[in-house]
Structures are given as C-alpha cells and as structure tokens.
Amino acid sequence: MKSNTPHLRKNLPAALPKSPSPARGGGQGGGSGGTQGYYDYPVVRRPVWTWEVPAYFWLGGLGAGAFVTASLAQTFGSADDRRIAADGFYVAAAALVPCAPLLIADLGRPDRFHHMLRIFKPLSPMNLGAWTLTGLTPLAFARGASHAADTGLFHGPLRAIAQLVPRRLTEVLGSFLSLTLAGYSGVLLGATNVPLWAKSKLLGGVFMASALSSGSAAVTLQAARRGAPAATLHRLARLESAASLGEMAILTGYLVQSGKAARPLTTSRFAPPFWLGAVFAGGLLPLLLHGVARGGHGRTVRSLSTAAAMCTMIGSLALRWSIFEAGKDSSEDQSASFDLSKA
C-alpha cells in the first residue's frame, strides 16, 4: 500500500508489526531467552535501489565476461577461435553501453552522477566500480573497433585509425578491468549489513562465475549465429560449461554458508525465479544441452549451443535479480540481522 503523503511510514515493513500480545507472556526481553528485538522492526534499513541495479550487474557482468573470453581466445586460441571469439569485443561494447545510464538512473540525484569520479576511493566498492566501468567501456569500444578494422567492417580513415589500437595491450588492460567489474558487484552487496548478501563471503565469487558463464555464453551465441566451425563451438561450449559448473558449486557453498539468512531467497516469493530461473535454466539445463550437443555436427550443434547459451544468459539475469530483490526482504529479517551480528 503506497501512501501519497511523502513521509508517511515510508519504510515500515509491508505488514505493520503486530504489538506483542499479552499471551506471549514474556513480552519483550524480560530475560525469557532467545533474541527478541524491538517489536519486529528491522535492525537495518531496506536498500533503496531498484531494478536498474540488477540489470546493470547482469549486463556489466555479461560484457566483462565476453571481453575476457574474447581476449583469452586471442592469446591461446587457434586461428578459427581467434577470428570467431573476437566478436566478443562487439558483445562487450554493446553490453556496456546501457550500464552507465542504468547506474545514473538509479541515483537519487542523477544530475550529480559525476560526483562518483570526484575522488578515487577503492575502499568503497561503489567508487571502484564507477572507475572500472569508466575505464573499461572505452577499451571495449577500442578493441571492438580494431576488430571491425581487421574484418573489413570499417573502411578508409576510420579503418586506419582503428588499426592504431594496440590490440594486446588493450586486451590485457581490458581483461583486468573486466575481471574487476565482474567481481566487484557481489562484493559490493556483501559489503552491507543485509543478511542474505553479507552472511556468506562467497557472493562476489557467485556473481563473478555468473558473469563469466553468461559472457562466454554470449560469445557462444554469436559464434553459433555466425556459423562457426563445430570444433570452435565445442571449445566455447566446454568453457561455458566449466563456468556454469563453477557457478553451481560456489552457489551451493553460498547457500550453505548463508543458512537461515537465505530463506527470503530460497523459500519465499523469489524461490521460483531463483530455483527455476537461476539454478535450472541458468545452470543445469545448459549443462545438459551442451552435453547432448557434444559429438554432434553442423546444425544440431549450432541450435543446441544457441539454446544453451540463451538459457545461461537468462539464468544469469534471474540470479542477479532474485538475489538482489530477496536481499531487500532479508534486510527486514530481524532475527537474521541479530544472527549476523552475533559476537
């Protein structure tokens, strides 16, 4: 129920706390044991962020993952791998474009977005992320432009300029920034006092794995679309599967460590997007599809790889969104907050 009066009970829990009934005997505190707080008011404030933030985590992670995949293919891959995977630089540039606008839209004062860069303060993950995004976006565009020059997409002076980009240096610097961008988001959420985000220390790893699986999936998707040779597709699929397996493993660790604090995610209204979207569609189904595609040829491999890659990417969005939204509910979980701050 939303009130029209701006300051009216704006952040009380959706269901107003019930006053302790006399039947509860012990009332509050009173030495009855257990952790009983002040009515059932939350200990910490509900995060004010909206959908833009998980959308940014997803796109930023995907772009970063695609950049890293493409860069690693340039260093270690065969000629086919290099040619096909370099499209990942396009993917990265395209995915990073909406990131800054999303972040700015989520600010309380979007007109002051540039205040993020008035200091360099890596102690604050938010500041680190702003700088990383600022650095990575032009690098992704530069490397994408040099790929466009290589493939003949650019002509004339544009091509000459794009060919000036030092490829290897851009790849190394960009990969470093990409891994930072993919890795800091879970740490940012973890650097709060929201039980679901902060109880386990693995959330940064979960988001990193999700970024890398969705990023490599985006490269696979583009490779399948362009009719890449089966061998390259198989290798990309193997890489994507490895990332998905890692994601499922660290996600399991995250859930186990979170314990009761994970309830708003695992058993509440966010259970369907989490279990069906993030775990099944984003992890198990792509592994299965890639398994079936193994040893296949031509169109079968392409269509199975496409389906698997899309599942991974959608699952990655479901993961960010459900953990993000469930975290808001978790912030109102008084006993989980007390649990988190136990001596």
Added chain:
Amino acid sequence: MIDGYKRLMNLEEPPPPKKAKGFFTDTSLCIGCKACEVACKQWNQLPADGFAITGNSYDNTGHLGATTWRHVQFIEQAKANGSRQEQRWLMMSDVCKHCANAACLEACPTGALVRTEFDTVYVQQDICNGCGFCVPACPFGVIDRVPKESTFEVGTAHKCTLCYDRLKDDMTPACAKSCPTASIQFGDVEELQQRARQRLGELKARGESTARLYGMPEGKEAAEVGPLHAFFLLLDKPEAYNLPEVPRLPRKTMAERYGWSAAVGIGFAMVAALVFRGGRQ
C-alpha cells in the same frame, strides 16, 4: 604546484580538529516525552512523519530515517512473578551513533560523508548524489535516502548531523538542549564516558543488575565500528532496543570477499587457456 592546484580547484583547508563531541543517552532517565524528536525536527526543519498509528505502545515514529533523526522507543516488558505480573517500561531515545569507524562513511563513493572537526559523521548535502550505498551499509539502520517524490532535499542521504551548525557556534544540539531529564547529555566524548561509568556504578549499587553501557571503547560492540560517539546506558540487553550485539563494519571482511571473487576469475582464465590451447595442436 599543489598550492596552485588548490587555488584552481577552490580547495579550502579543513578546520583544525577540536575535541570529540557526542551524546551520552542514559535510558534510565528517559520518560518518553519525545521532546528530543520534536526539537530535532524543528531545528533541522525536517518534515513531519505523518499520522500513522503503529499500535506499538506510544511509538508512532517507528525508526530513524532520512527525516527522523531522533526516535524514542517504548519497550513494554511483562514478566510473570508467581500469581501476578511484573511490568516495566523501558524508554530510549535512539540516534545516529557517530561511530569511530563509520560504515556509511567508508561506503560513500563520492566523499559526501565526512568526519568533521568534532569527530562526528556528517553528510555534505551539496556532494551526495544519492547512490544509496550508505543505507544498507549502516549496521544500525540509521541513515536513509529521501524518496524522489518528497518535498525535502530530494534524493540525497540524511541522518543526524549532531547539529553541526549549532556546534560551530558552541551551542548544544537541539535534542540534548530540550531533554527535560538529562537523559540526553551532550559534551566531550571522553568526559561523557567518565560520567557514564560513574552512573553505571551508581545504578549497579542500587541493584539495577541488568544495566549496561553500549558503545564504550572497552565494550565488545566497539570491536568493529569502534567506540560510538553517541553511546547509551541500557537497562536490558542490546537486542531489546534493536541494537546489534556486535555491529559489523563491512570493510573487515572485504578482502576475503574479493579473494573468492578473484579465485573464480583466475580459475576461469586457467580453464580457458587449457581449452583454447587444446584446439591449437
């Protein structure tokens, strides 16, 4: 050259540090009159919270927030004692704790949150861009962002300033000034801490066995966020007042979190190198 840069950027020298100022809120003296809430709202020109009735004792404020910087709690306790019930009523005026290691200040990406010359934590309203990171970072749920559809300093983060404007003029903060029972005491933190220890001794001597201080340098609640410059004398365990037993400072676990993140990234890079090399023969 540095001087030239400072002139160019219009950078001023920060004011010289003064003695740390703070509050000692002695809940054993609080009568729940809410004068502090009203005085705070008036002096700081904060808008009203509306007229919602929570049904929780006399507390219709609920909690601290962007436009509520003092909050009086009413804790009704009933305990069976043989055939009859023993009742007691605890009241406590909650406020920003002005932590020595403030989570909000460390989270702030713009430098809007600063430590003043009085060792208090202050939000510079002309710098804050409303990123909202300080809101879930605070272990006490103090600081909050004003909603975009509000009429008051829209979109930026707010909390108790310890009446920074009054401190500048050597005046007592509005809440402490208005408190009729000296439950809210303002002064130099060191001196207040001495006073608190003495008061606790008195209460213990009178048989208040559950009385305790919350936010002193020697307390376990100072383990991560450091001593609280607004600290409390409580008559029950901290949880009864919705205060965390050991308030967490997110920075303490950040390196480990980045470590796991980096481990996954390096693992992926190694797998990718192996997979791609396999295709090279």
